Amino acid sequence: xxxERIAIDRTALASELLPLFKSHCRVEFSRDDDYLKSALTRAxxxxxxxxxxxxxxxxxxxxxxxxxxxxxxxxxxPIDDFVVTDQDGRDVSADFELVxxxxxxxxxxxxxxPVAGASWPALAVVTLATGYETEADLPPGILDICFRIxxxxxxxxxxxxxxxxxxxxxxxxxxxxxxVPRA
Numbered sequence: 001x002x003x004e005r006i007a008i009d010r011t012a013l014a015s016e017l018l019p020l021f022k023s024h025c026r027v028e029f030s031r032d033d034d035y036l037k038s039a040l041t042r043a044x045x046x047x048x049x050x051x052x053x054x055x056x057x058x059x060x061x062x063x064x065x066x067x068x069x070x071x072x073x074x075x076x077x078p079i080d081d082f083v084v085t086d087q088d089g090r091d092v093s094a095d096f097e098l099v100x101x102x103x104x105x106x107x108x109x110x111x112x113x114p115v116a117g118a119s120w121p122a123l124a125v126v127t128l129a130t131g132y133e134t135e136a137d138l139p140p141g142i143l144d145i146c147f148r149i150x151x152x153x154x155x156x157x158x159x160x161x162x163x164x165x166x167x168x169x170x171x172x173x174x175x176x177x178x179x180v181p182r183a
Contacts, residue, residue: 001062001063001064001065001075002062002063003060003061003062003063003075003076004060004061004062004063005058005059005060006059006060006061006127007058007059008056008057008058008059008131009056009057009058009131009133010041010044010045010056011037011041012057012133013044013055013056013057013132013133013134013135013138014037014038014040014041014044015037016134016135017040017135017143018033018036018037018040020135020147021036021040021147021150021151022036024147024151025150025151025154025155032154035154035157036150036154039150039151039153039154039157040146040147040150042150042153043145043146043147043149043150043153044056044146046149047142047145047146047149052077053077053078053142054076054077054078054130054131055131055132055138055142055146056131056132057129057130057131057132057133058129058130058131059127059128059129059130060076060127060128060130061125061126061127061128062075062125062126062127062128063123063124063125063126064120064123064124064125064126065123066122066123068120068124069119069120070113070114071099071111071112071113072111072112072113073109073110073111074098074100074109074110074111074112074128076128076130077109077110077130078110078130078131079098079110079128079129079130080129080130080131081128081129082096082098082112082126082127082128082129083126083127084096084112084121084124084125084126085124085125085126085127086121086122086123086124087121087122087123087124092118092121094115095114095115095118096112096113096114096115096118097112097113097114097115098110098111098112099111099112099113112126
């Protein structure tokens with residue numbers, strides 16, 4: 001199985017959240033806006049790397065080998081939408097369903113499986129949409145964690161050496177609540 005990212009938007013979410021993040025950091029001026037967006041983007045990136053839970057809106061192409069049967073665990077979390085195409089490029093998405101749910105703050109594993117009577121086409125290609133496009137879509141728990149990490153990065157921007165989020169003792173314990181072991 002091959003997974004390739006075809007698009008990612010690392011700017012829209014931080015730009016939309018800037019006024020709320022400035023309020024969180026108690027910043028009332030605009031001269032640090034670009035740096036605040038950068039700190040928030042790095043906080044989301046840290047969250048993604050440590051949890052394998054996607055925050056930035058992104059699209060991936062997932063190529064499945066011939067002979068796949070039954071449900072297949074989706075390699076990305078959370079999945080908003082998918083398109084399954086067969087070897088001729090025809091959309092056969094109606095023959096598949098996504099099983100497993102994304103809750104308000106945490107999620108279960110998700111599986112893509114054929115509906116009753118359907119089967120995987122030879123050389124199936126699945127386009128997956130993941131992440132969050134707007135503030136309204138973002139779970140409050142993730143927002144809280146990333147705001148805390150972003151605020152730490154903003155407040156400690158002058159430090160000579162930062163060993164990562166380990167220097168903020170609460171960050172790892174907050175983030176690990178979202179980590180889902182992969183098979």
